[in-house]
Amino acid sequence: MVDGGRIVISVGLTGNVASGKSTVAEAWEAMGVPVVSADDLARRAVAPGSEGLRQVVDLFGADVLAADGSMDRAAVRALVFEDDEARARLEGVIHPEVWRLRDAWMAEQRSAGAEVVCSEIPLLFETGQVDAFDIVVLVDAPEELRLARMVEDRGLDPAEARRMIDSQMPSDEKRGRSDHVVDNTAGLNELRGGAWEVLDRIRWSNGSGGMLVDLHLHTRGSWDCLSDPTLVLGRARFLGFDRIAITDHNRVHVGLEMAAAHPESIIPGEEVKTGEGIDVIGLYLSEEIPKGTPAVETIERIRAQGGVPLLPHPYAGGKGGGGRYAEELGPLCDVIEVFNARLHDPSMNEKAADLASRLGKLTSAGSDAHTVREVGNGRNVLPSHPNTADGLRGALTRVSTSGREASRLMHLASTWAKVAKKLPGIE
Secondary structure, eight states: OEETTEEOEEEEEEOSTTSSHHHHHHHHHHTTOOEEEHHHHHHHHTOTTOHHHHHHHHHHOGGGBOTTSSBOHHHHHHHHHTOHHHHHHHHHHHHHHHHHHHHHHHHHHHHTTOSEEEEEOTTTTTTTOGGGOSEEEEEEOOHHHHHHHHHHTTOOOHHHHHHHHHTSOOHHHHHTTOSEEEEOSSOHHHHHHHHHHHHHHHHHHHTSOOEEEEEEEOOTTSTTOOOOHHHHHHHHHHTTOSEEEEEEETOOHHHHHHHHHSTTTEEEEEEEEOTTSOEEEEESOSSOOOTTOOHHHHHHHHHHTTOEEEEOSTTSTTTTGGGTTHHHHGGGOSEEEEEETTOOOHHHHHHHHHHHHHHTOEEEEEOOBSSGGGTTSEEEEEOOOOSSHHHHHHHHTTOEEEEOOOOTTHHHHHHHHHHHTTSTTOO
């Protein structure tokens, strides 16, 4: 749909019961997409005192009311799952009210300037509302896996779980009628990864994405990494990344060599171990900053080169000082890393995001990749911009950051790299 000359993409997110669609919705919300749930709207449609609830009582009697005057959802569910006609009557009351509430919500999001909005609707196909959306995204998982989730995770009786599954249109039929499919068979991290990959494609189709960038990764230029920089860039391109920042520990030579060979794809940088024992990243560097340089001086040297000072993982133990320098260095840097894929305690990234918000700083995500496989675990969706320091700063004012936590096993690769580099013949 078009609002004031700007395309607003309305996405219908659906999936059969226990497919994982709510997890996808949560991932999109974390990436800045307004999401409304049809289930939440359905609850509002029959809230105590509502016209919808009055009509439900007229249909099924006062036995469907709980002691507090709300609708007894379990009682209603038992009625409708055993009676197709009863379910149709219930839907005839609730669905029109849900769509009225959704239309009001959509108007609010358009007024707020949203570019992509999402409606999470389990029965999108069953209710015949597919044409109300610009794009339909289906979250899917094998039927037996969904049945097991309902029984094991939700504690439902197997017979009731089977009835719920059988009441919905088979997902194979929905796949052919969907614009995108997110598979949920491999685990939570993979599901979230699939969610942001689909969202990236949607944003790019609207021109609100433009570029995909990883702003923190390593190559064999780092003392604890063996990754060939050409393979790193190849992996990034395979994943759809337009640009990567090579930020080797205390070295900038690989980044400069790769930037000379691939000027539009590489940001030369360095992750400096400062005199305080913490890390500060400089992007768009032309000269190496020595290891052990005090943190404040490191930031000053980055600026003197026309670079962008970035504070990575400020609340990580050791390399981030456990937050001891966050309040001092945060105001001096242009960018604060709010997602680092190698941090396994989510609170560390959350604290960094809070710091950036309080200080009004630009934000970024980084894979901190030390293996080729990790490249792309940190994602920055940005407007298209020139590969310059000022271009990046401008683009980061409209960044959407996201990422996927790296496997803990990846740290073993870093340990092996440290050992291997002490062996003859290995850089």
